[in-house]
Amino acid sequence: MKRERLDFLADNPFYTKRFAFYVGKRCRSATIKDVAEELRLDWDTVKSLEKQYMAAQLAKAGKPRPEVIGIDEISVRKGHTYRIVVSDLVSGRPIWFGGEDRSEASMRQFYDWLGPRKSARIRLAVMDMWKPFRNATQAHAPQAAILFDKFHVMRHLGEALDAVRKAEYRRLSDKQRRYIKGQKYTLLSHRENLSLEGRASLKALLAANKRLNTAYLLKESFGQLWDYEREGWARKFFDNWRASLKWQRLKPYEKFAQMIDRHWDGIAAYCKPENKVSLGFVEGLNNKIRVLQRRAYGLRDEEYLRLKVLTCMLPPL
Numbered sequence: 647m648k649r650e651r652l653d654f655l656a657d658n659p660f661y662t663k664r665f666a667f668y669v670g671k672r673c674r675s676a677t678i679k680d681v682a683e684e685l686r687l688d689w690d691t692v693k694s695l696e697k698q699y700m701a702a703q704l705a706k707a708g709k710p711r712p713e714v715i716g717i718d719e720i721s722v723r724k725g726h727t728y729r730i731v732v733s734d735l736v737s738g739r740p741i742w743f744g745g746e747d748r749s750e751a752s753m754r755q756f757y758d759w760l761g762p763r764k765s766a767r768i769r770l771a772v773m774d775m776w777k778p779f780r781n782a783t784q785a786h787a788p789q790a791a792i793l794f795d796k797f798h799v800m801r802h803l804g805e806a807l808d809a810v811r812k813a814e815y816r817r818l819s820d821k822q823r824r825y826i827k828g829q830k831y832t833l834l835s836h837r838e839n840l841s842l843e844g845r846a847s848l849k850a851l852l853a854a855n856k857r858l859n860t861a862y863l864l865k866e867s868f869g870q871l872w873d874y875e876r877e878g879w880a881r882k883f884f885d886n887w888r889a890s891l892k893w894q895r896l897k898p899y900e901k902f903a904q905m906i907d908r909h910w911d912g913i914a915a916y917c918k919p920e921n922k923v924s925l926g927f928v929e930g931l932n933n934k935i936r937v938l939q940r941r942a943y944g945l946r947d948e949e950y951l952r953l954k955v956l957t958c959m960l961p962p963l
Contacts, residue, residue, distance in 0.1 A: 657698050658695065666698050666699060667699050667702070670695060670696045670698070670699020670963070673692070673696040677942075678696065693947075700954070700956075702963060704953070706960075706963065710734050710741040710764075711767060712734040712735075712741060712760075712764070712768060713767055714768070714771075714772070714923055715732055715734060715768055715770070715771050716732070716733040716735050716771075716772045716795070716928040717731075717772070717773040717779050717783075718730070718774065718928050718931075719731070719776075720932065722951065727747075728747050729948075730743070730744060730745040730748060730753060731931070733927065733928060735772060735923050735927055735928075736923075738924075739956075739960060740955055740956050742756050744756065748776065750781050750782045753778055753779050753782035756782075765787045766787070766789065768789070768790045769790055770791050770920075771783045771787065771790045771792050772794075772795050772928065773792065775794050775802075775909050791915050791921060793915040793916055793923075794912035794913050794915075795925055797929040800868070800869065803865050806861075806896075806899050806901070807833065807861050807865050807898075808830060808833075810861045810898055810899070811829075813898075814855055815827070822854070822855075825850060825855060826855065826858070829848075829851050832844050833851065833858070857895070857896070864890065867887065871884060871887075875917055880913075881910075881914065884910075888903045934958055935955055938951070938955065939951070942954070
């Protein structure tokens with residue numbers, strides 16, 4: 647017995663391919679449950695039709711040939727279960743999702759998937775300061791310059807500022823603590839992102855605590871490091887910034903400065919004109935993935951999550 651294959655049918659023979667693509671397009675902005683209720687379909691049917699749609703999106707996008715990649719990890723469930731996401735920063739889309747954790751062996755899987763010829767085309771790899779990512783890249787794409795992501799560096803500085811805030815809270819009496827209590831995110835946010843009430847709270851906090859005021863101003867000024875176009879000027883700025891920590895008794899900041907010094911090559915790489923890439927893409931993608939995870943809460947199909955991540959930046963069919 648033979649069954650004729652009809653091009654206009656979906657993988658599910660009860661539906662046409664055009665209908666499957668309509669379902670997939672609806673699922674880009676709605677949950678599987680909502681689409682199933684709207685179209686009066688079974689939940690599993692909607693999910694399978696959406697997976698077919700996403701597979702067609704990937705096939706149309708073609709195989710990637712990246713020159714500039716962004717590497718990051720995402721948590722897929724509780725218990726430090728991570729997967730690695732690699733993006734093509736020139737085309738602006740994720741190209742690989744996989745690994746068992748965020749180890750060097752998992753990072754090596756990406757380069758094995760990409761192949762030695764395409765790995766040799768990579769000229770720049772943007773990542774955080776996680777050593778296994780750096781080791782795997784240097785082993786499989788030694789020609790690539792390594793650039794540490796500004797947002798991850800600033801996150802470390804934010805953690806140092808929060809450590810100063812906690813130390814000040816423990817040091818002060820109950821009466822003085824009232825300016826600090828509940829102001830963590832006010833202190834960590836940029837002033838322009840705060841509401842009028844938040845700015846008033848920040849002003850009162852900085853006026854009440856000299857050490858926090860110093861720590862806050864140092865955090866705000868550090869972002870200037872990425873504005874320099876010559877490594878010598880960037881290094882002079884960092885040395886002056888580090889020298890200003892003297893006598894300030896800001897131990898978390900001193901540890902942060904030591905970390906920057908150890909990883910200086912990966913930060914100074916941004917001064918080169920050919921390395922001026924959009925550093926916000928990886929962080930923006932992470933936020934988008936977190937939204938996808940919230941919409942797919944309770945869904946344990948990792949292949950579905952992989953397709954969602956890889957197609958989230960692709961145009962609809």
